[in-house]
Amino acid sequence: MRAIEEYAPIVGRPAIDELFFLGEKLKGKSVQNINSTAVGGGVAEILTQMIPLLQQLGVDARWDVIKGNERFFSVTKKFHNGLHGADVEVTDEEFDFFLEVNRQNAAEMIFSDIVYVHDPQPIALVEKRNGNKWIWRCHIDFSQPNQRIWKFLEQFTTRYDSAVFSAPAFARQLPIKQVLIAPSIDPLSDKNKDLPDDVVNSMFERFGIDRSRPIVTQISRFDYLKDPLGVIKAYKLAKKHVDMQLVLAGGGATDDPEGPQIMAEVKEASEHDKDIFVLFLPPASDLEINALQRGSTVILQKSLKEGFGLTVSEALWKSKPVIAGAVGGIPLQIAHKYSGILTHSIEGTAYWIKQLIGEPEYARRLGEFGKEHIKNNFLITRHIRDYLILFHSLFHSDEITIL
């Protein structure tokens, strides 16, 4: 478990002192996080980091997980896909079963002063609210939800005190307060901590990549929405004018039926080119990802759709120039031509690859500004502060609050 004090050399002593102040001011209030899984997935990862840090700050924080069977999670998976805009059919019986499971869980739970519910699975627990404060945190891309599913969920969201979203586009017309809280990266994790040069070098040697030549890398799961085929096309366009190697590295979701198909297409598009490295990384490859990002010349994140796209923050934290699709939360992380490059097409991506390889001083400056931007806005300490402020905001309604 990491100590909150370990972040002081990175974000400064005053920032840590402010967290302690905010934590202290919550004394007497208990905070309960509720989600649907203790391991696996982004929410569990955030809560695993966050809860011990909140406790160190003096917050009476705990984390509970709702119980559900296979049928329940197959219904909530449909909710998840439907909220992402997929065309799914949820029957009335499935809605009823969802409610029944939520009610069973609610009957067995004791709720704290502040109840922080994550994602749709436990959303209906709010039926049991009783004089305490409730927050609903939606971690998924909510910009074009399936209307039937949204209508069903809306009856519960309106019973909360506040809803929290990761990007402005996910906000809706709701009668409750909606707050923007972006996700964050942990600068001390294996994926982001500083690495000695020899570790980076040995990783590139292991994969047979030549560090004396420019390296353009995209780290992401092999998924059509990350557009690996578009990345290969952009590389081929740029390669006509600049010498470079391309690294496509990532894993695949085990429950993604399209995974094998996209891998086959990537392999086909990259065969016969010894400068393209397709690396299928197993889970827990954080050090490999860290080294690949640190040793690359330019990082791409040419996504067609994104929830938030934290790999952009990871790369910028390593002072790397990043070219990324202007989708989801990526424009929050990159101010075009200031802290990175936003593109909308394969041709645009190819154009900027050439520019950044050809003009390393400009690329260096983008990376330098990018790192500062991430330091100020997307580190876990900012995320903790946003949570603490969120809890305080439940008890204050003025535009300006003096704590």
Next chain:
Amino acid sequence: MSTFTFKTKYDQEILLGRRAKHLSQLLDGIETVPASSIFLHTHRALQQNTMYAPEPPNDFAYWVTNRLGYERLGEELASVDIVQFRSVEALRHKFIRILRTFIGEDPHTDSCVPGHEFHFMACHTFVLPTPFTANSLAQFRECLRQVHVTTLRYHILDRTLRGDRGENDFSAWFREIGNQALADELAALDPYTQTMEGLRNRILKLVERHESD
């Protein structure tokens, strides 16, 4: 001599669930959103990007230029000289005047590309104490050297536009302790044309120069 207490602040960003696809909707929004929304959209880029100078444009100018393609209007909105305003309402009316004049009789309902709408936000500001207090100019300088840039933003930007004096806190305190010239010189600095670190250095030099007054 009165004590100056340095404070810091955090803006909780509130999503209003209201979006604009074209100029008329942007104008409608600017006319009706809470004052904290105007403040946020004119200061957000500045607050998030501490190293950029000159200042990144306000959100309205950025969207009009990059999402709607109205370059001349975008330039006009970006050129609004915030330092000349003493209240958010006055600033709001400036943007309204510019947009009304441009829109004229034509409602300008050409929409942006779907997904690139302007999302109105507002902010709930939390003001926190810091351990830094000053009873003299020498102490003030020592504290100013150490505080986070957010403290500067709060005392200089927030308090000028959102406070009840229409003046930044530092100048007000200098005036209170009888250093009128220093107060005026500081008030004349334009905090929007430099980074906050650049501003900190300028204020430090000013204070140093006046320490023997």
